Amino acid sequence: MDDRIVEFVRGLRAAGVRVSLAESVDAMNAVEALGIAEKNTFRESLRATLVKESDDFAAFDELFPLYFGSSGPVLQSALEDLSGDEQEMLQAALAAMSGRLQQLMDWLTSGEGPTKEELEELARRSGADWADNQREGHWVTRRMLQQMGFAHLEEQIQQLVQKLQEMGMSQEAIEKLLGVVEANREALAEQAARQVGLQIAQQRANRPDDLHGSDLMNKPFNTLTEEEANLLRKEVQRLVTQLRSRAALRRKRGAKGKFDSKGTIRANQRYGGVPLELKFKKKKLKPSLALICDVSTSMRPVAEFMLRLVYELQDQVAKTRSFAFNSDMQEISVTLSGNRAAEAVTAVLYNIPPGYYATDLGNSLNTFFKEWLSAVDGRSTVVIVGDGRNNYNSPRTDLIKTLQRRAKRLIWFNPEHQRQWGTGDSDMFEYAPLCDAVYVVRNLAQLATAVDKLMAGG
Template identity: 30%
Template sequence: MEKRLLEFVNSLRSAGVRISPGEIVDCLEALKSYGIAEHRLFYRLLKATLIKSETDTPLFDLAFRLYFQEEVEKPEPLTSPGCCDGFASGVDGSGTGKAGMGAASRQLYHAIQEGQSQILISLAEKQLAQLTVGEEGIDQLLHQIKVSMEWFMVENAFEREGKEGEENAGILKDLEQYLRHRIEKLAVAQKGEQGLSDILWEENLKQKDLGALNEVQVKEMEKRVERLANKLASRYSYRFKPAKSGRVDMRRVLQKAARMGRTPERLFYQDKVMDRPRIVVLCDISGSVAVYSAFLLQLVYAMARRFADLRTFLFVDEIAEVTLPLKTGPVQDAVRQALQEARCSRLGISNFGQVFELFRLHYGEILHPKTTLVILGDAKNNWYPPRKEELRTISEQVHRIIWLNPEPKAKWNQDDSIIGLYGQSCSDVIECRNLDQLEQAVRKIV
């Protein structure tokens, strides 16, 4: 068991979960005291000793299923004899129910409507038996099965039934969860340790490309980004200034004593002053980086409530300020409103040089020697004149420029990418395409 446990820990580590040697020792001591016979207690002991952050729980649960559960647990609605009691179905031609369905979708629809849990499991197992795991991810394999079962027609039918179809739609979700877990087991069975490693890596949201998230992962990532923003926004830097009371300023006292040749008559004091950085954000929202921009704006939204001196601008080939919309309402509504209201595109393709000129002309007065200018963009200028002198002029007015580039480094300075030209005027140019990189970038900013 110790060997299996260490393999489990190593898999979590390689997938991005931080586990220290001390935590492994604590885990082994806990298991020595309580044993491993009771499955639920075993799960709780591992989680309590190895997982520090709630954001790592989904990854832990996935690894635990793959390592320590022989069989995939069926969701409760699929094990109860009277599970899918369902509601009255619509009739053909009514605009609801089975109208327009094929043979596979009718079979799936009827099985849910009539509470036939064994048939539902049988339909799932039939598809799984035909599945061959290759290089595809779990999401792709699940999609293949859904297409074969004509899943989406059934899903749409329950949606059209409104409230009457909600419970049956829930059964469909439970079946989807069962299929996902079974596919994960099949991948490990067919590909061994490599399959297990691939699955854990695919679910590692800290390292996953923000542009490759599925719907469920996007919602989880939004929560993580909000927590990250609140955490980082509280990381103010401090400096000391002379004061009438507080901490003794030994440097000044000793300097005075050295000049006088004796102990000074009075002490010198200093006190902490919170140094809140001035931040200006320029965010490209053209199609190639739109997903990354949405997550950065969520960060900006949370930080705007902590930093009074934070200004936000969106751009494509023109520029518009969205500071006020990002300070009001729930985060999703605020980001959506900012993106909808911004009038920053005429032709719909990026023109960085023109944007930098417009920013300097219309908003140059807000720049200050203490300002940190943050730019998010891939620097693909669509063969327009780069006007790098505009960014150089801006850099002379601010403390520093940090450029966040969501493109992989391997693609920098290829085709119409001119990040090398613009990087000459920046303090830092950082690849920023996943949560880990985003966190590192924001730490530099604040």
């Protein structure tokens, strides 16, 4: 059993769940304490010790039955209900079929399905070892069933029935037989699906971890596969968590301020005026952010990432207001704060449909000035995430200029290479000189540097 748990942990890790060594030891201890007899208890004891984030429950729920479930429903035997004569008839009818189909019909009627090894072999031949994720599993399962002869099953059953009728088997017996075959067929399909699922999970766990590392850091956002995108999302989260402790550190340093005479006198009243506790004026160094994210058509490929970033930043920095725009500005702080990351990002993208040639930063800024200018004051840093492609609308550089003067700093994150600025409808060259800093953010490495500089500047 211990081996199985270790394999399961490897499977979880391959699916992107972070499980430490200490946690797998905990899992072993928990299983020792509670036993494995009660399946639900076993499941919950593994989950409580291994999975520490509710976002990862889905991965756990997907993998658990593959590793610890039965290999599928058991096949029933059709032979028991048949008399000796009828059994012979069936054997004779089956013997007349061709090799592969005969075996399939044999499995379906006798109730003795393929052995574990046979299933494994079949799954391998259908390409289970090449599949990358569980979604491709459906495809592999279909191929596997085809290999087993499911494609011609209908006609085979027809032929079998015909033959049995010719041999003189009673209608009642035939119908009973068909009922069992039908049930077995579903059971066998289920067995095959589970086998494929398990094999995919195992071979994923065994694959070398080539996705990690600097390659991923330097890959442009819009060329990522889904798997890489998932990894990257985790990476972004880690990045921002690191930032938080840095921000906290700075706040602490900022706490040593000037001597506060009034505060000291007040605090020491209770010691009869003897100054035992000294009070200092605290410098407030809490960062305050206003994030404006472009989710227009040209930004869609990277919008999800950028919104993730916005989400994480808002999660970490208490004083954050977030906005998104396509043709007009909308505040998204509430959507982001009320939901989990994935849902929040989907909700925002859903609420602000792309619409072709609709981007209008000028108009959006105008709305921002009318409605939410109070979100920006001398202490706040404004971050605009966008490509500056304004669809030939007025860029309203005057508003950007005012914004820059009003805010502590104005920073621009642009996912486009500098070469592409100014081409077509890009107004980036007009915006760039008005910002305190512009960062090209095309991959995670650049994003890390940019966010780091953003926080370091307070």
